[in-house]
Amino acid sequence: MTRILHTLFVAPIGRLPYALLYPLADVLSQCLWWSGYRREVVASNLKRVFPEMSEPELRRTARQFYTHLAEVLVESLRHFHAGPEELLKRYHHVNPEVLAPFANKPPGVLLSCGHFGNWERFAVTVGAALPLPVMGVYKPLSNAFYNDLILRTRGKFGTELVPMKRVSAWMVEELGRAKAATLAVDQRPLDPNKAWWMEWMGQETAMHFGLEAFARKFDMPVVFFGVRKAKGKPRGYWEVHYELITETPKLWPKGALLKATYDRIEQQLREDPAHWLWSHTRWKHARPEGVPLHHVEVPRDSEIPREQP
16 A cells, blocks of 8 residues: 555655745645644754744744755655756765775774755765765664665665664674765664763753764764755755864764764754754753763864874
């Protein structure tokens, strides 16, 4: 039944020209807003991190977020049919040469990011854009048809998909190969007692420590990629910019790599607040009693010890 419904109703949307796709996104945005889909979560998140915003500003930002979410949804349907030339034109990887020095140096590099912009289009296009193989983490879906379809779509230009539960083992298995392993750090940990807690966006925030743990354990450089709307372009055009955070993760203070990534995500949010995943219950957990709140400063280059020969 799922396959039939997809063939009759979902797949045809992905074949629409962009001139029709975005008006459809506007209709979908209104439906999401009127339905109340996670509206309380969105409103609560925005209000707590932007206390300086007036109620009209908060409401306007929330409406802009729903428009953005609808665009991500309809653009993702386009991924089933679009080729690399079309998608890379609209999702431009500006400076992939930042990754070139790591193309032949196992175990490769860690790409850090947040759920900003169209994260689905990044997963689809990055395999065709970078000078080394790319790994992306995914959470398997309960619907077998769509799980298989999304895996094939995300990987059709070369991105390798690894389920969340297999990431640690996969990293060990692939130590001898240079690759770019992509980790979105801004998801909420399931167990607040095992999380790394720091202040972010003015909130006590539980964080996954995986990015920093992998960087330290395997001595992997960390590169952040930020996504922004392409200036002077119509809807649906994005730019990806890569920035090296460090080549020597073991020399950084504990927690500083994670903070450096979150600082960059925060800068994105404050410059363009509508394009983050506000419908996610990011601050569902309160910090448990006895779990420390870490206060870490990102070191300046002059403060990082030099690697011993």
